[in-house]
Amino acid sequence: MKNTVTILLVVLALVAAYLILANPSKSIQADDNKINDTINKTDNSDGSVEPDVFAEGLLASSDVFIIQDLRDVNSDVIRKNIQQCGIDFAGSTGLVGKNITIFALEGSECTTLDGVVDLNSCLNKINAATNPIINIKQGNQSKFYKTKLEVGISEGYAPNSCNINIKLPEPTPQPEPVPTSQPNNQTNSS
Numbered sequence: 001m002k003n004t005v006t007i008l009l010v011v012l013a014l015v016a017a018y019l020i021l022a023n024p025s026k027s028i029q030a031d032d033n034k035i036n037d038t039i040n041k042t043d044n045s046d047g048s049v050e051p052d053v054f055a056e057g058l059l060a061s062s063d064v065f066i067i068q069d070l071r072d073v074n075s076d077v078i079r080k081n082i083q084q085c086g087i088d089f090a091g092s093t094g095l096v097g098k099n100i101t102i103f104a105l106e107g108s109e110c111t112t113l114d115g116v117v118d119l120n121s122c123l124n125k126i127n128a129a130t131n132p133i134i135n136i137k138q139g140n141q142s143k144f145y146k147t148k149l150e151v152g153i154s155e156g157y158a159p160n161s162c163n164i165n166i167k168l169p170e171p172t173p174q175p176e177p178v179p180t181s182q183p184n185n186q187t188n189s190s
Helices: 002-022 032-036 051-060 076-090 119-128
Strands: 063-069 099-106 109-112 115-118 133-138 148-153
Touching (some): 063 076, 076 099, 076 133, 076 148, 099 119, 109 119
Parallel strands (some): 063 099, 063 133, 133 148
Antiparallel strands (some): 099 109, 109 115
16 A cells, blocks of 8 residues: 555656646646545546556556557647657656556557557557556646546656656564573483
């Protein structure tokens, strides 16, 4: 659980930092409904969940999809930022040991580590996935879903802002065993 909380805090801090850097004129206001919603974490009308719900699934999964959605991106800066965000996520220490599949969606094509394929081929794999998905696209908002993190990227992206770090809890020290004395059953017969 401490791992989940740490991931949650890191991701929230990165999203908040990104939103502040991307939109310095907008203030961030707390949503009282979300703060008070500690019982039902999936009560959001759009299906979004609290970040720790996504983090728990991410921790439990051995596979992760990272999608760089470049469709309808007209800005070269945003395009580069989406690609950099995907690279940054893939290099995250929190994803070490996981099988990462990267999809770059553009026009009617999809680029993977295996080469360029038809877009529908990738979309079929993505839509059938049960593992966590990190979907990076143009926008100014990020949202968590049970098995998906949507990351909105704009021109104000700060390199290395897209990452997931897991800080494992310190092991609880075990008390040293107390030696017990054994009674000496030897008798001296002289």
